[in-house]
Amino acid sequence: ARPILIAPSILSADFARLGEEVRAIDAAGADFIHVDVMDGHFVPNISFGAAVMQAVRKETQKPFDVHLMIAPVDPYVAAFAKAGADLITVHAEAGPHLHRTLQTIRAEGKKAGAAINPATPVSALEHVIDDIDLLLIMSVNPGFGGQKFIPQTFEKLRQARHLIGGRPILLEVDGGVTAENAGDIITAGANVLVAGSSVYAGNDARTYAGRIAAIRTA
Numbered sequence: 187a188r189p190i191l192i193a194p195s196i197l198s199a200d201f202a203r204l205g206e207e208v209r210a211i212d213a214a215g216a217d218f219i220h221v222d223v224m225d226g227h228f229v230p231n232i233s234f235g236a237a238v239m240q241a242v243r244k245e246t247q248k249p250f251d252v253h254l255m256i257a258p259v260d261p262y263v264a265a266f267a268k269a270g271a272d273l274i275t276v277h278a279e280a281g282p283h284l285h286r287t288l289q290t291i292r293a294e295g296k297k298a299g300a301a302i303n304p305a306t307p308v309s310a311l312e313h314v315i316d317d318i319d320l321l322l323i324m325s326v327n328p329g330f331g332g333q334k335f336i337p338q339t340f341e342k343l344r345q346a347r348h349l350i351g352g353r354p355i356l357l358e359v360d361g362g363v364t365a366e367n368a369g370d371i372i373t374a375g376a377n378v379l380v381a382g383s384s385v386y387a388g389n390d391a392r393t394y395a396g397r398i399a400a401i402r403t404a
């Protein structure tokens with residue numbers, strides 16, 4: 187079995203205590219720190235930008251998995267690379283030149299991810315499959331934490347796992363992941379599970395380790 191990585195999303199953290207919230211999920215066993223960047227244009231919500239991310243980068247050594255829900259994206263790739271991103275994921279729907287954007291990320295020395303929204307077929311990534319380190323299947327329409335997992339995602343995960351074949355590409359799922367559906371998500375082929383509200387709900391650090399463990403062992 188492939189190792190399962192849990193990536194709590196700091197979108198559901200208490201922003202007033204963001205540094206502390208990042209340290210807490212590190213201590214609780216997070217594998218990646220998932221950073222949701224929203225621009226109020228590509229998605230109907232605004233979260234935070236590179237300066238906020240850079241401010242909390244020193245709180246942990248864990249990889250920063252940066253999910254850019256912004257358009258245009260190319261002008262900001264370098265800023266997130268410099269702010270301490272390890273993986274930078276961009277949306278296939280965010281611009282006309284996905285291949286160029288992925289090359290820009292790799293030219294910055296970072297791992298490149300490509301994401302697709304619920305309405306976008308897996309085949310949209312067929313011709314960039316050798317240009318990515320991570321493939322992200324959105325299981326909600328991006329923009330907000332706490333939404334319900336869309337069941338058609340299971341079929342898309344199976345298709346994405348088939349497309350990946352023997353390549354060392356991470357298959358990530360994002361949106362509505364809980365300890366209840368994590369088992370089926372992993373069976374469908376995902377090996378990186380983003381979890382926002384199912385880890386951070388209530389913002390009580392004493393609950394994080396148990397919640398991360400519950401998703402991991404599902």
Ligand code: DX5
Pocket residue numbers: 195197198220222253326327328329330331332333360361362363380381382383384
């Ligand atoms: C959705 C974001 C997700 C989201 C996950 O727009 O990309 O990362 O915060 O949150 P939950 O796990 O609460 O669905």
Ligand code: ZN
Pocket residue numbers: 195220221222253360380
């Ligand atoms: Zn995300």
